[in-house]
Amino acid sequence: MIRRSIDKVKEIMQWGKLLLPLSSLRFYPPKFVLRNPVLEGVVTAFQTGHEVAVIVFNLQNVAELAEQLGENQHRHLQRQIKKAFREVVLEELDEQDIISLHDYYGDGLTLVVQVDHDCHYISEMDRIMKNLTNPVEKRLHKLYQSIQLQFETGYMFVDKKHYSIQESIEKAQRQAIAMAEKRLAAKYDSMFYTINNIISQKNIKLLAQPIIDVATNEIRAWEMLTRGPKGTALESPLPLFSVARQTGTLYELEMIVLEKALEQIKAAKCRDDVFINFTPITLGNIRFTRDVKNLLQRVRTILPTQIIIEVTENDSIEGLKDFIYNIKMLRLMGFRIAIDDTGAGYSNLSTISEIMPDIIKIDRSLISNIDKNSLKESMLKGLLLVAREAGSLVVAEGIESEEEASVLTRNKVDLAQGNFYAPPTVLMRDMAT
Structure with missing residues (x-):
């Protein structure tokens, strides 16, 4: 009986999800990283009772790959990384939760998403990062079978109490990068x-x-x-x-x-x-x-x-x-x-x-x-x-x-x-x- 009840609730909730309004994914080049669209998305998320997480994906062995592939192939790889992430992000996440996906430098990407207010959703970040990086790595491996791609990931939540939301976004991104790039010992060790x-x-x-x-x-x-x-x-x-x-x-x-x-x-x-x-x-x-x-x-x-x-x-x-x-x-x-x-x-x-x-x-x-x-x-x-x-x-x-x-x-x-x-x-x- 309880199994039938759970199945019925799942059915109701799935219809509820389909009825929610959808917003289009915004993919910004570097110069637009912290311009108004991202800021407005973060402010709107806060106003609707959500928190905002900044998730960083950084290609781990970028120097070795650049040397191995050569300049032209490496640039092609960068374009394919962005394309694969954009496709997987749209497949894995609800569009209304996506605030932006953009370059922050080189081979790195930053995903800004709205999440529930509750601190217990920190594990959701791990799930998101795993569900995005695994299929991206598999897709890219099919294109570049001779190389092994692996992403470092890190995340941080935007502090809504900060006097400047834009500065808070920037700070969260820096901290997320530090978490992803544990090689940057000073920043990571400071948090540790x-x-x-x-x-x-x-x-x-x-x-x-x-x-x-x-x-x-x-x-x-x-x-x-x-x-x-x-x-x-x-x-x-x-x-x-x-x-x-x-x-x-x-x-x-x-x-x-x-x-x-x-x-x-x-x-x-x-x-x-x-x-x-x-x-x-x-x-x-x-x-x-x-x-x-x-x-x-x-x-x-x-x-x-x-x-x-x-x-x-x-x-x-x-x-x-x-x-x-x-x-x-x-x-x-x-x-x-x-x-x-x-x-x-x-x-x-x-x-x-x-x-x-x-x-x-x-x-x-x-x-x-x-x-x-x-x-x-x-x-x-x-x-x-x-x-x-x-x-x-x-x-x-x-x-x-x-x-x-x-x-x-x-x-x-x-x-x-x-x-x-x-x-x-x-x-x-x-x-x-």
Whole structure:
């Protein structure tokens, strides 16, 4: 029954995707890299509640290829690289998410795309980069069978809080290039040093956003949200977690989040349920359950039954051999499991049937302006059906208006969170029930 429900939701969501307006891909030569069209696209993305990512693709062995091919053949290769990327980008990405694809210099290309606001979509960057570079490399290999092409990739999110959006775009591009060209030791090592300094000093801050019972308007739980050092480029969770991921320190960062969350729950004497986010990569780490047990021993007043492990990101859990085992162990310890971002895509719908979560969190992309969009409400009803079949509670995220909240009430959604109810704040004593 749950499989039929999931298939029905997939069908509804596919039609929803087809009904969305399409915009044409903009491919700019170098002199137009940061002119108005890109700037306007970034501003529009911010105004519609998205974040913007700058992804850099750089041909790794460019010097050797130039010597091997000669000048004319090398120029032909450059043209073929641009053509292949343009074709693959149009095939792999939704056109409305593409802001620009352009040269930044030589053999390098920069893709600017809008992405969901949530920090958990950092894994989406890895998926995008893999889904673009692999087919491009295969197409070019057919043309140049005697050479081996390989691209270095890196990405960074545009800081929307910067006083100048254009300067923020430029900065994000420089950082993305540094990530791609790890040979540029000074820039890359600077980021590596910064994130390691944050981890060694545990220099993060946690905010808590209440999760509300839709029927009674009472607080039922809290979600812990991470912020980096105040006033720095890594204060926002998007760059913080993306740099951690690209520098191989994501597991350490997420374990510090858990440690800080447990300390804050204890200090506030919170008795409500608390959601703590983890990526599938961290949850699939063979050390995870052992490290969780060690942290719980330090705060014996907190029971696992109070904590909800929230599985973030909408990518596949395939290939993470210890993921399902760890989920089973966490359940045996008393933790409950939630799946985040449901409705943002349908890869996580198969995850629902795989782990049968206790709680399903519906992404704000589905909730935004749901009062004005009957198709979104139909999708919500489909996901509620899936949740009932799975025996899961439902949390709707990102509620910004009374009108959106009224749709949740009408459809008997269990729980909700968003700025309409309360913004994130520091969890303090007497706040929690």
